[in-house]
Amino acid sequence: MESGRNGFDASTSTGTDDLFDASTDATAVLSAAGVVVGWTRAAEALLGYPASEVVGRSAARLLAVPGDPARVAGIAERCRTGMGWNGLVPVQHRDGRRTDMDLRVSASFRIGEKECFLLSAREERPQWTVGRSVLDGFLSRAPIGMAVMDLELRYVWMNDTLERFGGVPRDQRLGRRLSELLPGLQAETIEGLMRKVLASGEPVTDYEYVGWSWADPRRQHAYSTSFFPLVDGADTVTGVCYMVQDVTERWTARQLLSLVNEAGSSVGSTLDVMRTAQELADFAVPRFADFVVVDLLEHVLSTEGHGAWLSDAGPAPARPAMRRAGMKSAREGCPEAVAQIGDEVDFLPPASDANLLVSGDPVLIPVLDPSDAVWVAEQPVRAARIREFGLHSLISVPMRARKTALGLTTFARSLNPVPFGPDDVLLAHELVARAAVCVDNARRYTREHTAAVTLQRSLLPHALTGGTALEVASSYLPADAVGGVGGDWFDVIPLSGARVALVIGDVVGHGISAAASMGRLRTAVQTLADLELPPDDLLAHLDDLVLRLSDEEADRDPAAASTATFIGATCLYAVYDPVTRRCTMARAGHPPPVVVAPDGHAYFPEIPAGPPLGLGGMSFEVTEIELAENSLIGLYTDGLLEGIDPDVESAMARLGTELARTATDLGTLCTSAVRQLTRAPQPDDVALLLARTHALPADQVASWHVPADPAAVAHARAEATRQVTDWGLGELAMTTELIVSELITNAIRYAEPPIRLRLLRDARLTCEVADASSTAPRLRHARSTDEGGRGLFLVAQLCHHWGARHTSEGKIIWAEQDIP
Structure with a gap:
């Protein structure tokens, strides 16, 4: 039988009670007569006797010394009283060797009618003694x-x-x-x-x-x-x-790991190539070196193409063109340097060529010898500086990222007497590798940002003119480089009848895609404006265009279709008529314009906001206001408000206060307002378009009611000729007579009354014929055998530009002539 923790009380020979635990010992059960009743496998492993040779036999033969009956009887009597016993007993192993055992005997117990004792033994290990x-x-x-x-x-x-x-x-x-x-x-x-x-x-x-x-x-x-x-x-x-x-090695490894981790948070804090290079130099001095220079290839600093040899696939030139991008010394003023920040450099450690930058390993020179013939021959000025300032050890690490060569970083020691070792090369390589990724990210971002800014500026108007109706000025600031270029745009579009359209918009998002979408929307607005559409209709057509652009993006990127690709934009479109001094406007999710009256009072007209472009299925509403002459109207993007104050109402109030200084020159007012109201960094684009209104004098406008009678054509021609002559435009009298004759004849023949004739003398001479019909005329190319169909063709040949626009009462056919 095998016994574990049995719960029997036991005691040592000193009488101290403890819990008898034989779970790890060799155990056996003996009867009161000394016969083995139970034998465990642990006992077999300890003494070598199998159970078949022991069970049923006397245990005395296991002893290595003669038995002591008196001692055995005393032990048995002690165990009968409920106490145990333990001590050292020599026993005989089956192979004949003697082994001392630490033997424990439990209190007696009965199995049936037999009195039994549980024995537990373990081999006594000799204690180590040493001299x-x-x-x-x-x-x-x-x-x-x-x-x-x-x-x-x-x-x-x-x-x-x-x-x-x-x-x-x-x-x-x-x-x-x-x-x-x-x-x-x-x-x-x-x-x-x-x-x-x-x-x-x-x-x-x-x-x-x-x-x-x-x-x-x-x-x-x-x-x-x-x-x-x-x-x-x-x-x-x-x-x-x-x-x-x-523990120098352990401490050094921990310090190197800590230094690399610290560099991760100190180097590359901005997306600026030069700043990142300088951060690497600043970090390494004096933690790691006494003098550090970071030289970057010209192509890395350029916003143009990156050069064919920058990757591993291209051959390197013998002496690459580099510029000093970062530099730091433990001595004030970096007296060790032979070049300053921005200077062209061509330093490579001796015995190295440009292949070091493309595929070479770091160069370690543990002991610098400025008298070496190679240094004196290839780097005489540097050799002199090395000797003068005691630079004694150097590591040069090529800067590469994504299989692209970026430049070379050189570490040197002078004040620190310990030369660089192999562990330092590993640290330098890790520092430069992390900085290289940051430099490459900055290089890529700078090029993308520059491309986006260039694209955006090329799509914005280079010069704005409001004719005689408006004096205009604009200011545009791209977003901070971290935020990226946005999609803000504005425009001033001359219309017929001396009218001028003002438009401002903002495409959701940043980057080249936002700038490209902005360009498409601006072109669309110009096209729709030429169709003389009212503001609400123009925004409706623009909304359809944005929906189509979103569908195109989804088709181009099927993965994005599941996320409902959306190109959103806001827009405000306003048309000012200098004859009536009325401004008609509508907006699609864009902030309302600010109007400053001639007396300096600023207010924001209540114009229905309308949904942003790209939602579809919703209408836009038109609002018309009358503007006193010399009123100021300002159109802006939400980036300006965000730069002023997080609270929109407070921001709009400050904008109105700033623009109320109407005595200031318009261009100066526009520039100073943006400068005063924006803060750095600027997370979004800022666009501000200002227009000061002028009215067309009454003596430059003439109008007549024309009866729907062919006989009235001659009278209308005569009145128009007389008016043109009175304006001092006798050179245009004949062409004006022909244009008036043709337009009124068509109106009488094909349109519906009432018919009105109006002449406007502005930057151009405009002739307008209004009627109650909504049918627009169509230019025909008559054949030689046709008797008619040449009227509008003749008008188109005589005037600078002609067209038709619809009104709530019908339509207006107009023709403009250049004034000599």
């Missing part, structure tokens, strides 16, 4: 430095390892304190820790510090130290022992 000479040799040659200090913290004993660590001989240390021997090794702090151990009796473990060793004065070492008190037999503290382990 003093062996112990002294072990302590002296241990890889950990050890020392014993007395109560005055003087050395009384130390091993060979500690002597080697400090570089101070043993006979010079014994009887003296650490602060007297190594004052630069944080001795006061270490002695303070030892005093704390002596006072409290508590050990101090794993205290790390960095210091210089006399044994290796050119290199800093890191040590881990533990202190514990020494006590005598009376439990009295008699001294302190400390143990020292050189």
Whole structure:
């Protein structure tokens, strides 16, 4: 049988009670007569006897010495009283060898009618004993430095390892304190820790510090130290022992990892190539080097193409063109440098060529020799600076990212006497690799941002003119480089009848796609404006266009179709008529315009907001207001409001106050308003379009009611000729007569009354014929045999431009002539 924890009380030979646990021992069950009743496999493994050779036989034959009946009887009697027994008993192994066993006997118990005892045994392991000479040799040659200090913290004993660590001989240390021997090794702090151990009796473990060793004065070492008190037999503290382990490699690895992680948050904080290069230099000095320069290839700094040889596939030129992008020195003013920031450089470490930048490994020169013939021949000025400022060690690391060569970073030491080693090369390579990714990201972003800005500026109007109806000025600021170029646009479009259209819009999003969408919408607005559509109809057509653009984007990128690709935009379209001084406008989700009356009062007209473009299925509403002459109307994008104040109402109030300074020149007012109201950084584009209204004088407008009678044509021709002559435009009298004759004849023949004739003298001479019909005329190319169909063709040949626009009462056919 095999027994585990049985719950029997047991005791040692000293009478101390404990819980008898034989779960890990070899066990057996004996009857009161000494016959083996049960035998476990653990017992078989310990003594070698199988159960078949033991069970049913006397246990006395297992003893290695003759039995002692009196002792056995005494033990049995003790166990009968409910107590146990344990002690050492020599037994005979099956193979004949003698083994001392730690034997435990439980209190007696019964199995049926038999009185039994449970025996548990384990082999007694001999304790290790060692002589003093062996112990002294072990302590002296241990890889950990050890020392014993007395109560005055003087050395009384130390091993060979500690002597080697400090570089101070043993006979010079014994009887003296650490602060007297190594004052630069944080001795006061270490002695303070030892005093704390002596006072409290508590050990101090794993205290790390960095210091210089006399044994290796050119290199800093890191040590881990533990202190514990020494006590005598009376439990009295008699001294302190400390143990020292050189953990320089572990400390260096931890420091390098910490340095690389710190560089990740310090280098590449902006998407600017030059700034990133300077951040790398600033970070490395003085943490890692005393002088650092970062030289980048010309193509990296250029916003044009990146050059064919930058990738591994292209051959490198013999001497690549680079520019100094970053530089830092432990000495003020970087006197070691032979080039300044922005200067062209061609430095490569000797015995290297441009292939180093493309596919080469970092170059380590642990000991710089400025008198070397190669340095003197290839880098004479640098050799002189190296000699002058004591630069003694150098690492040059090519900067590459995404298989693209970017430049070269060079680290040098002069004030730090420790030369660079292989571990430093790994750190330098990791620092440059991280910075290279940031530089490449900045390079790519800068080019994309520049392309987007260039595209956007090319799509915006280069010059604005409002004719005689409006004096206009504009100001545009692209978003901060981090936010990216947006899709803001504006325009001033001359219309017929001396009218002028003002438009401003904002495409949702940033980047080249937003700028391209903006250009398409601006072109569409110009086309729709030429059709003389009213503001609400124009926005409806523009809404359809944005829907089509969204569908095109979804077709181009099927993956985006599932996420409902949407190109959203806002727009405000206004038409000002200098004859009536009325402004008709509609908006699609865009902020309302600001109007400043001639007396300086600023207000925002109540115009229905309308839905943003691209939603579809919703209508736009028109609002018409009358503007006094010299009124100021301002159109702006939401980026201006966001730059003023997060609260929209407060921002609009400040905008009105700023624009109320109407006495200021319009261009100056526009520029100063944007400058005063925006803040940096600027997350979104800002566009502001200002227009000061003028009215067309009454003496420059003439109109007549024309009866629907062919006989009235002659009278209308005569009146028009007389008016043109009175305006001093006699040269245009004949062509005006022909145009009036043709337009009125067509109106009488094909349209419906009432019919009106109006002449406008503005930058051009405009002839307008209004009727109540909604049918627009069509230009025909008559054949030689046709008797008619040449009227509008003749008008088109005589005038600068002609067209038709619909009104609520019908339509107007107009023709413009250039004034000599």
